Amino acid sequence: MAKTFPDRQRTLGSLLRLPYQALQSAVYGALAERGFDDIRAAHSAVFRHIDADGTRLTVLAERAGMTKQSMAYLVDALAQAGYLTAAADPQDGRARRVLLTRRGDQAMTALLELSADFEHRLAERLGTARMARLRTLLEALADVVEIAPDGANAT
Amino acid sequence: MAKTFPDRQRTLGSLLRLPYQALQSAVYGALAERGFDDIRAAHSAVFRHIDADGTRLTVLAERAGMTKQSMAYLVDALAQAGYLTAAADPQDGRARRVLLTRRGDQAMTALLELSADFEHRLAERLGTARMARLRTLLEALADVVEIAPDGANAT
DNA sequence: CAATTTAGTCAGCAAGACTGACTAACTGGA
DNA sequence: TCCAGTTAGTCAGTCTTGCTGACTAAATTG
Numbered sequence: 001m002a003k004t005f006p007d008r009q010r011t012l013g014s015l016l017r018l019p020y021q022a023l024q025s026a027v028y029g030a031l032a033e034r035g036f037d038d039i040r041a042a043h044s045a046v047f048r049h050i051d052a053d054g055t056r057l058t059v060l061a062e063r064a065g066m067t068k069q070s071m072a073y074l075v076d077a078l079a080q081a082g083y084l085t086a087a088a089d090p091q092d093g094r095a096r097r098v099l100l101t102r103r104g105d106q107a108m109t110a111l112l113e114l115s116a117d118f119e120h121r122l123a124e125r126l127g128t129a130r131m132a133r134l135r136t137l138l139e140a141l142a143d144v145v146e147i148a149p150d151g152a153n154a155t
Numbered sequence: 156m157a158k159t160f161p162d163r164q165r166t167l168g169s170l171l172r173l174p175y176q177a178l179q180s181a182v183y184g185a186l187a188e189r190g191f192d193d194i195r196a197a198h199s200a201v202f203r204h205i206d207a208d209g210t211r212l213t214v215l216a217e218r219a220g221m222t223k224q225s226m227a228y229l230v231d232a233l234a235q236a237g238y239l240t241a242a243a244d245p246q247d248g249r250a251r252r253v254l255l256t257r258r259g260d261q262a263m264t265a266l267l268e269l270s271a272d273f274e275h276r277l278a279e280r281l282g283t284a285r286m287a288r289l290r291t292l293l294e295a296l297a298d299v300v301e302i303a304p305d306g307a308n309a310t
Numbered sequence: 311c312a313a314t315t316t317a318g319t320c321a322g323c324a325a326g327a328c329t330g331a332c333t334a335a336c337t338g339g340a
Numbered sequence: 341t342c343c344a345g346t347t348a349g350t351c352a353g354t355c356t357t358g359c360t361g362a363c364t365a366a367a368t369t370g
Contacts, residue, residue, distance in 0.1 A: 003207040005263070011270045012277075013182070014203070015293040016175040022300045023168050042357060048169070052158040058317060068318065070358055094317040094366045108160070115166045122167075125299040130292060137281075137289040138170040144280040145177045197326060213348055223349065225327050232325095249335045249348040 019122075027114045034114075036107050038081045046074050046084070046098075047108045054097035056089065083107055174277075182269045189269075191262050193236045201229050201239070201253075202263045209252035211244065238262055 028041050049055065049063040061071035075098055078084045083104035089095035100108065123131035183196050204210065204218040216226035230253055233239045238259035244250035255263065278286035 005207050010294065010297070011267070012274045012290070012293075013175065013178050013199075013270055015290070015297055016171050016178070018297050019293075019300045020168065020171040020175060023171070027168070040356080044168075052160050056317075066357095067359065069320090069360085072318070073357075089317095092317075092367070096318080112166070115168055119167045122296065122299060126292075126295060130295065133288070134292040134296065135167070135170070137285060137292065138167075138174075139165065140281060140285065141277065141289065142165070142170055142173050144277060145174045195325080211348075221326095222328065224329085224351090227349070228326070244348095247336070247348075249333095251349080 023115070023118050026118050027111065030114045030117075031107075031110055034110055036110060039078075039083070039107060039111075043074055043078055044111065045071070046078055047104075047111060050098060050100060052100075054087065054099040056092075056095045056097060058095075060098065078104070178270070178273050181273050182266065185269050185272075186262070186265055189265055191265060194233075194238070194262060194266075198229055198233055199266065200226070201233055202259075202266060205253060205255060207255075209242065209254040211247075211250045211252055213250075215253065233259070 024041050028039070031037075031039055045064040045066065046060060049060050057071055057075060058068050060075070061068040064071060075084060075086075079086065079098075083101060085099050085101055086096040087099060089097050119131070126134070179196050183194070186192075186194055200219040200221065201215060204215050212226055212230060213223050215230070216223040219226060230239060230241075234241065234253075238256060240254050240256055241251040242254060244252050274286070281289070
């Protein structure tokens with residue numbers, strides 16, 4: 001009993017999703033343990049796209065492939081938690097530049113470190129050579145996907 | 156201007172997320188075009204884990220790594236849209252077996268086809284050999300991640 | 311300088327996940 | 341056999357993270 005469907009092997013989707021989710025929970029779990037317990041995975045959209053000298057909300061939203069309202073929500077939460085500040089844009093009176101605070105910078109550094117850590121731990125299990133090949137292939141894949149099959153493309 | 160942070164190269168996370176999201180939007184977009192426009196990505200948690208001879212809600216939830224309430228929500232939507240039916244479980248009066256209808260079966264078939272299509276299109280761009288190597292490495296990665304680094308593991 | 315575009319806000323909605331408290335049914339031991 | 345404990349599923353409510361639409365204020369351009 002409990003017949004599995006015959007042709008349902010592992011789809012590419014699950015092969016990508018599985019390690020991605022493992023990484024996410026490992027990284028954001030460890031981040032919380034380091035004291036950054038008010039940063040959630042969604043907030044990484046900000047850290048991923050902010051420039052060292054600040055970035056306007058609209059630009060952040062564009063880069064992350066989401067609406068400015070959604071981005072405003074994320075930025076707001078991070079600003080209230082002390083990771084970001086907003087300064088007036090000298091070039092444009094309507095705009096505000098979003099900037100990382102010192103603490104925001106620390107959080108981003110931690111985020112990058114933890115991600116690298118996770119990759120190292122995987123490399124230990126998979127073998128350094130295979131991990132390197134995997135990374136190379138994923139980079140090639142990303143290049144190929146960027147000019148994407150169907151128009152719909154973000155982040 | 157617009158200085159990028161120096162050490163922010165492509166993290167493993169983005170290398171996994173990018174193709175994953177591209178696949179998702181391509182597959183579910185095409186699925187909608189084929190007439191299955193009431194199936195959303197989250198519903199795949201059901202299709203991924205249901206057995207040919209039906210599966211109980213609790214089992215589905217467990218396999219998908221989510222609460223039974225969340226799974227009930229997904230099952231409910233798919234049942235109302237005609238993709239699933241529920242039959243009483245002869246072994247257990249409390250339980251109901253969730254079953255695919257004929258239409259549910261068609262949707263799952265389409266889902267698998269479209270996923271394979273997408274993979275083929277990527278293979279064309281990346282080269283068949285490289286795509287095969289990538290898949291092999293991802294399968295190895297999945298095996299290694301399954302015994303995961305941090306306890307927190309689902310799906 | 312009027313018309314249009316752009317930056318950001320406000321208000322409200324929806325999907326998809328969660329927790330806690332509950333009912334009904336099954337199971338194992340005294 | 342019956343009662344205590346476990347299990348299947350539901351109900352009600354919350355939270356996160358995305359969306360749309362309508363708006364104000366500032367900038368740009370013909």
